[in-house]
Amino acid sequence: MAGASFRIPTVLSADELMDKSFKRASKISKKGSDALDGKKKTALAKVTASADIVTATLNGYIDRFPRMEKREDFLPELVDLVIGIDRYKKALGAVRWASSRIDKLKNDSLRDIRGTKDQTRIESIKNSFYGRMSSHIKRISADLLFLQDAKNKFRNLPAVDPNVPTVVVAGFPNVGKSSLVAYLSTATPQIAPYPFTTKGIIIGHIKDDWRTFQIIDTPGLLDREFEDRNDIEKQAVLALRYLTDVMVFILDPSETCGYDMVKQTALLDAVKKNFSGVPIIVTESKSDIVKRNEGNISFSVESGDGMDELKENILNPVRRIFREKAVESEDV
Ligand SMILES: Nc1nc2c(ncn2[C@@H]2O[C@H](COP(=O)(O)OP(=O)(O)OP(=O)(O)O)[C@@H](O)[C@H]2O)c(=O)[nH]1
Numbered sequence: 001m002a003g004a005s006f007r008i009p010t011v012l013s014a015d016e017l018m019d020k021s022f023k024r025a026s027k028i029s030k031k032g033s034d035a036l037d038g039k040k041k042t043a044l045a046k047v048t049a050s051a052d053i054v055t056a057t058l059n060g061y062i063d064r065f066p067r068m069e070k071r072e073d074f075l076p077e078l079v080d081l082v083i084g085i086d087r088y089k090k091a092l093g094a095v096r097w098a099s100s101r102i103d104k105l106k107n108d109s110l111r112d113i114r115g116t117k118d119q120t121r122i123e124s125i126k127n128s129f130y131g132r133m134s135s136h137i138k139r140i141s142a143d144l145l146f147l148q149d150a151k152n153k154f155r156n157l158p159a160v161d162p163n164v165p166t167v168v169v170a171g172f173p174n175v176g177k178s179s180l181v182a183y184l185s186t187a188t189p190q191i192a193p194y195p196f197t198t199k200g201i202i203i204g205h206i207k208d209d210w211r212t213f214q215i216i217d218t219p220g221l222l223d224r225e226f227e228d229r230n231d232i233e234k235q236a237v238l239a240l241r242y243l244t245d246v247m248v249f250i251l252d253p254s255e256t257c258g259y260d261m262v263k264q265t266a267l268l269d270a271v272k273k274n275f276s277g278v279p280i281i282v283t284e285s286k287s288d289i290v291k292r293n294e295g296n297i298s299f300s301v302e303s304g305d306g307m308d309e310l311k312e313n314i315l316n317p318v319r320r321i322f323r324e325k326a327v328e329s330e331d332v
Pocket residue numbers: 171172173174175176177178179180219220223285286287288289299300301302303
């Protein structure tokens with residue numbers, strides 16, 4: 001599956017960019033009314049072509065890489081985590097700087113070439129243009145490498161739509177998260193990459209009249225104690241917080257998942273703390289095996305028990321959030 005649907009071109013290295021430019025320029029030869037005129041026209045055309053190919057390439061990167069501001073939101077948090085927004089903005093700034101310097105250098109060189117009648121001087125202006133353009137490009141060499149790497153990382157960001165109301169499912173391994181997502185989803189859920197979990201996240205779609213909502217299972221992310229995580233994993237979890245409109249937390253009172261209720265309740269408390277402000281629907285799975293009466297919604301994907309009630313309880317807050325989002329976007 002495609003990443004977060006950014007269409008970014010391959011980024012050339014400094015050497016590749018210079019090769020491309022010089023190769024283009026070396027093919028150019030112009031005829032003139034005499035030797036001097038021919039030399040001048042050729043030099044003007046070479047400088048123009050080699051500068052233009054570089055600035056067009058660099059400007060293409062500036063246009064096609066997504067604008068990214070530091071914000072407490074899902075995608076910026078992830079981009080910051082995976083790519084580093086400050087470094088990213090610095091790289092794009094450096095590319096923009098080089099492009100404008102090269103454009104100015106081109107215009108200065110063209111003016112100087114036009115203004116001389118000395119054939120060796122034409123040659124030396126052209127050569128010094130090449131030298132200075134090369135050094136501008138070399139100076140952003142690390143930025144170009146960084147952007148090429150960023151391009152690959154962008155491709156591996158999960159293809160979830162942050163504008164669609166999103167239900168996130170949490171709970172220990174084996175409590176029945178995937179079974180629930182599959183049960184509620186309109187088609188087979190898709191697996192999308194997510195930073196720092198090798199398993200990826202599982203995205204299902206719930207159809208509700210004419211609207212579609214996302215339901216996401218996050219293996220390896222919300223199924224462990226937060227204390228056990230390193231900082232980067234914590235940030236990956238917190239990025240999810242911005243995506244989560246409603247959370248379904250699954251307890252498995254049958255304990256066939258392998259975790260007792262004490263452990264499961266402790267994880268629920270930790271999730272509540274880390275997802276404060278997010279409505280959390282606490283549910284109990286596998287009611288065909290064990291059904292308690294603790295005030296949580298019990299359900300079983302096996303027997304179908306409680307499924308309608310659960311679905312209503314998920315859809316109600318999601319519909320409300322959808323209406324709020326719709327109102328927000330009309331305001332803009
Ligand atoms: N009896 C019964 N078993 C269930 C029910 N729901 C899930 N299971 C079983 O519980 C096991 C785990 O289900 P999954 O849906 O894979 O659980 P999970 O939470 O996604 O597990 P991880 O992906 O490992 O985190 C499977 O063997 C399911 O068949 C249920 O309602 N009743």
